[in-house]
Structures are given as C-alpha cells and as structure tokens.
Amino acid sequence: MKMIEVDSLTVKYGDLCAVDGVSFNVAEQEIFGIVGPNGAGKTSTVECIEGLRRAHSGRVRVVGLDPWRERRALYGVIGAQLQDTAYQDRVRVGELCKLFSSLYRNPASYEELLEIMQLGDRRRALVSTLSGGQRQRLSIVLALLPNPRVVFLDELTTGLDPRARHQMWDLMLQLRERGLTIVLVSHYMDEVEAVCDRVAIMDRGRILVDGSVGDVVGRFDLLTEISFYAGLMQSGELAGLAGVQSVERQRNRIIVRGRSDEAVGAVLQYLGQNSVAYSGLVVKQPGLEEVFLELAGYRLSEASSTAAGERGR
Amino acid sequence: MDLRIALKLTVLEGKLFLRNYINVFFLLLFPSLILLLFGGMFGNEPAAIFGGYGTVDVSVPAYAGMIISVTGLMCLPLTLSEYREKKILKRFRATPLSPHYVIIAQIGVNLLMTVVGMLLLFITARIVFDLHFMGDFLPVVAVFLFSTLGIFSLGFLIAAVAPNMMAATAIAYLVYFPMLFLTGATIPIEMMPETMQKIAAVLPVTHVVKAMKAVWLGESIASVSSSLLLLAGIMVVCFFLSFKLFRWE
Numbered sequence: 001m002k003m004i005e006v007d008s009l010t011v012k013y014g015d016l017c018a019v020d021g022v023s024f025n026v027a028e029q030e031i032f033g034i035v036g037p038n039g040a041g042k043t044s045t046v047e048c049i050e051g052l053r054r055a056h057s058g059r060v061r062v063v064g065l066d067p068w069r070e071r072r073a074l075y076g077v078i079g080a081q082l083q084d085t086a087y088q089d090r091v092r093v094g095e096l097c098k099l100f101s102s103l104y105r106n107p108a109s110y111e112e113l114l115e116i117m118q119l120g121d122r123r124r125a126l127v128s129t130l131s132g133g134q135r136q137r138l139s140i141v142l143a144l145l146p147n148p149r150v151v152f153l154d155e156l157t158t159g160l161d162p163r164a165r166h167q168m169w170d171l172m173l174q175l176r177e178r179g180l181t182i183v184l185v186s187h188y189m190d191e192v193e194a195v196c197d198r199v200a201i202m203d204r205g206r207i208l209v210d211g212s213v214g215d216v217v218g219r220f221d222l223l224t225e226i227s228f229y230a231g232l233m234q235s236g237e238l239a240g241l242a243g244v245q246s247v248e249r250q251r252n253r254i255i256v257r258g259r260s261d262e263a264v265g266a267v268l269q270y271l272g273q274n275s276v277a278y279s280g281l282v283v284k285q286p287g288l289e290e291v292f293l294e295l296a297g298y299r300l301s302e303a304s305s306t307a308a309g310e311r312g313r
Numbered sequence: 314m315d316l317r318i319a320l321k322l323t324v325l326e327g328k329l330f331l332r333n334y335i336n337v338f339f340l341l342l343f344p345s346l347i348l349l350l351f352g353g354m355f356g357n358e359p360a361a362i363f364g365g366y367g368t369v370d371v372s373v374p375a376y377a378g379m380i381i382s383v384t385g386l387m388c389l390p391l392t393l394s395e396y397r398e399k400k401i402l403k404r405f406r407a408t409p410l411s412p413h414y415v416i417i418a419q420i421g422v423n424l425l426m427t428v429v430g431m432l433l434l435f436i437t438a439r440i441v442f443d444l445h446f447m448g449d450f451l452p453v454v455a456v457f458l459f460s461t462l463g464i465f466s467l468g469f470l471i472a473a474v475a476p477n478m479m480a481a482t483a484i485a486y487l488v489y490f491p492m493l494f495l496t497g498a499t500i501p502i503e504m505m506p507e508t509m510q511k512i513a514a515v516l517p518v519t520h521v522v523k524a525m526k527a528v529w530l531g532e533s534i535a536s537v538s539s540s541l542l543l544l545a546g547i548m549v550v551c552f553f554l555s556f557k558l559f560r561w562e
Contacts, residue, residue, distance in 0.1 A: 052406055075408050075409045082400060085400040085403070085404045086399035089395075090329050095325055099321060103409055103410045104409065
C-alpha cells in the first residue's frame, strides 16, 4: 500500500524554484531516505508532505489525505520531527510531553514513550539541560504521541556523536518493526545505507536518482578499490591484470581500482603467486557515498566550466 | 476555539514566564523598588509640583506605564520572536493546534502579569505609604486595560517587523528605554523642562501615564479623551500592520 504519493511536486519561493517536478511514492513500513547537498530542496519537499508548506503545483497524498487541505486529519496520522527545532527555555520534559499529549484525541502514553527513548528518568529535567541526543529523542517522543502511521525525521542525527547516531539508527529500525513508515532526510550516506530501504538523491530541486540502495549504486559504473601496504613491490605489473583499470601509489600504499569481483580475484591471485609481502589489505565496494561524489563531481565540473567561460569573456 | 487547550497552554506559558527571573524582577519588583526610592525621598505629602497631590499618589498610576512597557514592549515581542526563531511556532503548526493559540496564550499571560505587577505596586504603596485613591474603580480598570492593549499592539508590531531575535531585542530596547524615562512612567514628567515635555507628547506611554493619572485622581474619562483616542489610533494601526507583516517562520 502507498502511504505517500508525490506527483510532479513544485515549490517556488518567489522566482526561485526550490523543488522542480519531484515524484516518488513511499510504501507502508518502508524507510525512505532523501539525501542531497544543502539547498537541494529536501526540506521543502518534506514540508509539503507534512502540510507545512503549500505546493506551487503537483499532487501530494499522505495516507490518502491532501496535506494542505486536510491538515487537521493529517496531524492525527503523521508525526514530525522538524529540522533544528528548539523548545521553550525553562520548560520541563514532562510539561512539554503533557502539553503535546493534550493536543491529540487518542495520544500514546508519553510515559511509555519516554521509557522507550530512555528518557524516563529525565521527566523533571529542563529541556535546555538535555544533551543533543536526548533532545532528539524527545523530539521523537513528541512526533510519536499521535500514534502516527508515518513519521518524518529531518536531519535527526546532525550534530550527534557517533554512539548517539547508531542508537538513532537502531531506534528507526525498531519503529519500523512496530509498523511505522519513516521518511528520513539526511546528509549522511552511511546513515541512509544503514537504515533506508529506498533512497532518492536530490540536487537543485530535482531527484537525480532513486531506488533501493543496491539499485542506485548498481546504476553507476563505479570501481572497487583494493589497497594494501607493500613498500618493496614493483606495482607496474598490476595494471595488466584482468579487470584492473588503474594503479596508484601513495607512499607505501598501493591502490588498485577496477571492476568488482574480477579485479579483486586477479589482484589476490597475483599477490599470492608472486609471494608479495603485503599487509593491511582493504577492499572497498562502491556505495552511496561514491555515487554522491560522482554526481557532485559532475556538478562541480559543470560549475567550474561555466565559471571559466565567464572569466574568458 | 478549544478553551481547555488555550487554558493549558496559558498556564504553562505563565509558569515559564515566572521562571524567567529578569521578567520577575523588572515587572514585579522594580516598580515597587522605584516607588520606595521616590516615596522615601519625597514622602506622600501634598506637593505643589504635582498640583497639590502627594508624590506617591501621583506615582502609582504613572508607574502603570512602566509596568505595561515591560510586558508589552519587552516580554511580548521578545518571546514571540524567540518562538519564531527557535521554530516553536512552526512545531505547533505541525500539530492539530493552530499556532494562533500560542499568541492568545501570550496575550493572556502578559495581560495577567501586567495586572499582577500593578496589584503588587498598589499593595506596596498602600502598606508603606498612605496611598490615596480618588477615582472610581471602573474607569481606572477600563483605562488600564485599554492602555495595556494599546502598548501590546506596539509589541506585536516589533515582533512582526523584526526578522530575528537580535533585531527584536535591539528594537525593543530602543523603544522601551525612552518610553520608560521620557514619558513620566518613572521620572515625573512635571520635573522635566518644557522641550522634553513636548518630545514626550509623541510617545504613546506618555498618554498612558496621563490618562491613568487623570482617572486615578478622580477626573472623568472624557477629560483625557484625546490621549485615549491617540492610543486607539496606535492600536488600530499597529494591530493592522502586525497582522499584515507577521510571519510564522
């Protein structure tokens, strides 16, 4: 079942087109990631789905509801954690939860949610004294109060330490187990790879590529990187091996790039047969990060050629 | 409108207001301290400069201007622009609650605190000095509430035009201090030279002070109709502009 349908969504701020004809669907119990650089239109897109922003054109449905026209009904079925929201100074965790609970007809028990989010002992604490991770968990508690079917998490882990980020990832997977659909806006490719079923990479208001993480990576002709320390080795011969595209030497480390399985096999075989003394061998499969850099590189070269053109005039 | 939620929000915002010691000091303690200072210096005997009235009897209604300025020109605009900058208003938009309730709660809390501040001042003056009240209850309450709304409208305009908290704070201070010291709300206007009194006449709080003093000392509302009309004009213009210019984010 489709929980979210977005068809040719366009958002304009004056003359600026922030979102330019974006379409995608999100299925029930899916974790859908939207990634892209700052100003790509991620938040504008999500805010249209959350009923916070009016679309210039296009069609959006969330659990069958029009987010702009049926806002009241919408906020009974979705929960939102907004990008860098703070709360009132001097408000206590319990007070804030109680207030938000009173806004919904059949709210979930905030005591229970605080326990799940490991905030049970912080009910009397001032929100301003919480750590970054605790504050984000509180935002999730508030987002879950309406017993939503879809939650939106916008840059949930930005600014959190690595341990807190990993906690958040586990939490998202737990929430999905409980039947929730999650839309995640993120800067981090490792985060998207860790939790998302499907991903859309956005830039300058458009979706450049979308699909499952494996699909998206597979669509780009990216090379696997095999690297190891072998200070005494003559690296020249490696270039002739099957599947190998390039060989590079960075001081004592040799970096071989090539087609995935073929090149890895050939390099390992070569090292074994010639009794090369090597250590610290790493095989790095291309991931979203590489896809993103590939897309960004394309964009940068395009930008610099324009700049050069302007200088030439 | 859901009164239950409006009330809950107002009670919570009231608690937050009182947890801010700056608010508590300037609204609830400062006016009484200033009264103790001036009252201590001049007593409450009839004074020629105040047209035969006592210093305290003239100061208490005048300090209404001081109290209303704290809530209307500082607390209200600074809280609203803080809530906008911190995206609290936006967060409320993502709930079934209309963010208008946040504004209603702010008006409620600040109005209530203004009344409490005035009552505390009244009690201090009554206990420490022999305060006389020569007016009628209803006109005084009416002029007080009307003045409060008039100054609140200015506060809303500050919140509406200031793009962020820094700007709101700067504008609020720029408006607040002249209103506090040049209008008779703290230093009696009778003690100022004539040119300063002329300057004071263009400041809205001057008219709050003038009207409050008049009805407190037993004059009719009609005798200060020009001041009240001016406040009404300010209210209409400021509320209209705030309504046009206010942004939720």
